[in-house]
Amino acid sequence: xxxxxxxxxxxxxxxxxxxxxxxxxxxxxxxxxxxxxxxxxxxxxxxxxxxxxxxxxxxxxxxxxxxxxxxxxxxxxxxxxxxxxxxxxxxxxxxxxxxxxxxxxxxxxxxxx
Amino acid sequence: xxxxxxxxxxxxxxxxxxxxxxxxxxxxxxxxxxxxxxxxxxxxxxxxxxxxxxxxxxxxxxxxxxxxxxxxxxxxxxxxxxxxxxxxxxxxxxxxxxxxxxxxxxxxxxx
Numbered sequence: 001x002x003x004x005x006x007x008x009x010x011x012x013x014x015x016x017x018x019x020x021x022x023x024x025x026x027x028x029x030x031x032x033x034x035x036x037x038x039x040x041x042x043x044x045x046x047x048x049x050x051x052x053x054x055x056x057x058x059x060x061x062x063x064x065x066x067x068x069x070x071x072x073x074x075x076x077x078x079x080x081x082x083x084x085x086x087x088x089x090x091x092x093x094x095x096x097x098x099x100x101x102x103x104x105x106x107x108x109x110x111x112x113x
Numbered sequence: 114x115x116x117x118x119x120x121x122x123x124x125x126x127x128x129x130x131x132x133x134x135x136x137x138x139x140x141x142x143x144x145x146x147x148x149x150x151x152x153x154x155x156x157x158x159x160x161x162x163x164x165x166x167x168x169x170x171x172x173x174x175x176x177x178x179x180x181x182x183x184x185x186x187x188x189x190x191x192x193x194x195x196x197x198x199x200x201x202x203x204x205x206x207x208x209x210x211x212x213x214x215x216x217x218x219x220x221x222x223x224x
Contacts, residue, residue, distance in 0.1 A: 040216075042200065043214040088154075101162060
């Protein structure tokens with residue numbers, strides 16, 4: 001049982017480049033989400049999904065796209081990277097409902113130069 | 114979702130109980146109290162949650178006051194590995210309810 005797997009662990013992009021951060025879970029969780037964490041700050045929600053084919057925006061969605069074609073995968077796309085997107089990105093998943101805790105991945109450290 | 118207030122930091126001695134406070138005076142009847150922690154550079158880890166009753170698991174105990182306006186996370190025998198940022202979060206019930214993180218409290222466990 002691998003839990004939540006994020007790839008890559010580290011990435012350096014040039015301004016304007018695009019890339020996809022991968023997130024996969026093997027726990028059959030309906031809910032998946034992406035957060036970013038900037039130095040000295042708490043996590044901020046980017047996008048989330050309550051099931052395949054369903055996505056919605058969080059607190060800071062601008063500059064990011066998501067899709068959910070399967071229950072297992074929830075990729076985060078940066079279409080045109082900007083230095084302001086330098087951050088640590090965490091993916092989380094859970095069963096639906098408020099009686100369950102989230103399982104987080106180990107994060108992707110992204111630097112945009 | 115109701116906001117929470119936590120002190121920015123605290124410390125405790127290894128082997129002693131760590132009592133982490135959290136105020137959530139505007140909590141609604143259908144909102145749960147969650148605790149997560151984040152050890153340096155790692156993803157947050159779920160610890161425990163509760164609605165009204167006190168809860169205990171293998172990691173910690175959660176004490177919620179009768180009026181539900183505050184709670185305390187108790188680590189009964191803190192170790193150096195418990196040094197982390199601890200987040201107290203209030204989250205509404207419902208499938209679409211979101212987990213909103215504040216700045217948390219930094220717990221430093223000293224030898």
